[in-house]
Amino acid sequence: MQTQHQIHLSLQIIPRDQHNVSRKEISPNALRVLYRLREGGFGAYLVGGAVRDLLAGGHPKDFDVATDATPEQVKALFRNCRLIGRRFRLAHVVYGREIIEVATFRANTDDGSGDRELHEGGRLLRDNVYGSIEDDAIRRDFTANALYYAIEDFSVRDYTGGFEDVRNRLLRLIGDPETRYREDPVRMLRAVRLAAKLGFEIEAATAAPIPHLASLLSEAAPARLFEECLKLFLSGHAVESFLGLERHGLLPALMPESAAALKSNRSGALRKMLLEGLKGTDERVANDEPVSPAFLFALLMWPAYCRALMELQAQGVHAAEAQRRAADRVTVHQLNMIALPRRFSLPMQEIWLLQSRFSQRQRKRVFRLLAHPRFRASFDFLVLRQAASDEHAADVAFWREVQDKPGDEISAQLDAQTSHEEAEAPRRRRRRRRGAPASGE
Structure with a gap:
């Protein structure tokens, strides 16, 4: 596993007048969660796909929140909250049919508690060691997914160069691509799917190891691959997803x-x-x-x-x-x-x-x-x-x-x-x- 020191980390704060993320485009329930966490004395950020899609001019349907509050502390703030997951413990705040997923910042190292478990091939089995926002940014997969929208000043926090990558429509893995694919081989499919969905190009170093690591998909759980196939082909970008699987040598491994x-x-x-x-x-x-x-x-x-x-x-x-x-x-x-x-x-x-x-x-x-x-x-x-x-x-x-x-x-x-x-x-x-x-x- 990579350490924080192996990845160049540099905080860039993009103020509200220099980006296009607007509260009008964010789910009112996600805003409620962000404000309640702030009032409770915790850090609270809109994170991941929603920030990425809004910056890229899209209209996200799902809104995820990252915080320094533990799942138990989140549950104490919201009566409409349930805790889920063993591999990744999460809080779900439920508003009718909408679920706002709240994740505690994850650390990138093992604290000896047994809450972080790696397969001998490098695959991550469990990850419940909490850390700082910097730790959390490093362990995300792509730079475009490691962007944090801060509710207190409406700025975007970027630790990995993701803001520039979104502007250049580039999908880049954080850290060493081969290591990251070995941790979770499904990331190769995610790269193809996100590139197809967003009209992004997979950055050269991120794309390079995919053909010779494609066989690692056989280690992924078949149920997870079924879900990933539904996302690849039933999200409105099936043609581009299929062409991407062909182009990067993933089709023979998957089908x-x-x-x-x-x-x-x-x-x-x-x-x-x-x-x-x-x-x-x-x-x-x-x-x-x-x-x-x-x-x-x-x-x-x-x-x-x-x-x-x-x-x-x-x-x-x-x-x-x-x-x-x-x-x-x-x-x-x-x-x-x-x-x-x-x-x-x-x-x-x-x-x-x-x-x-x-x-x-x-x-x-x-x-x-x-x-x-x-x-x-x-x-x-x-x-x-x-x-x-x-x-x-x-x-x-x-x-x-x-x-x-x-x-x-x-x-x-x-x-x-x-x-x-x-x-x-x-x-x-x-x-x-x-x-x-x-x-x-």
Whole structure:
């Protein structure tokens, strides 16, 4: 672990007339917490993402407070406060649906109390040794996150050069990048996510170790990686996040089978479809429309599923059985890395398995598919597949038309189609359709 002396620390106070953080943009409840702490005789600062986003011209939704009051002292000041966490003990001050998170300044050294615990690989397991604001600034991850807005004079306190980095739209780790990534490998994903969200560039020395440390992600808790994936892809910057994972060599570590499938797909159709889907996800988030994690992971894991399916079919496995086995294999392998809950993994598999049924036109099967609870998501997925391959155009047109028709009209249409096909049959040899995805997809 780095010591305070290894990191250059220099306090710069940016007065109110030299920055754009305004109390009008800060949650009234966060202001209440800051003022109450000050009245109680404690230091109180708005800190981290909210200050960073406000300086960068954004509109933060979450407001975190840092203080020299211990969690117990914070609880004594607020009746609406609960203490949470073991790894990092925090105070949550609750105002209806809004939670203001209050963290006590953390120290950067072990005081021998046993409240700071490191894994032998350098990973931080527990960190409840309290210290000064300077200590707290050093142990934050990026300089842009180590900015403190002081309620007593409305200034911004900067100990690590973060104010200048935000102005230059640069994401820089505090201290030695390799050491900081070893402490917490998820920081590599955070770097990509924040750069995508803010439109920042990852500073060269901060970016350099990522490709050769990417494999450390396997040490992170799979449940934590699932949460980080949701932040990467469901915050409105999914396309940029995906491109960042590719650029910095993190995709093979996070989604090994999909990364391998994308690499071997020479036509680039799979990647085209994936990016089209992520673009749609970003548009839905921007319009405040819901996005299902099941649909998101169906999209992200589809390249792996297609590849597994082709391998099984090449071994002579029957199409329907190959589809089931491919879906199971991809899900189980990915679960080793990312803990995708069953409430998402099962619908994800259904979306895949229903794809082969869109080419069927038998009356019973058409009505059964239309009644399926996963029909809408599966049809949306088929539309995305069309972005990668024109071969799905006829299926998309048919299902787009029938889903809004009454049942008797659909029956009449299918009967007419059957009669036409029977009349045409002697003149041409019917082409047998296969339900499995095409190899170029």
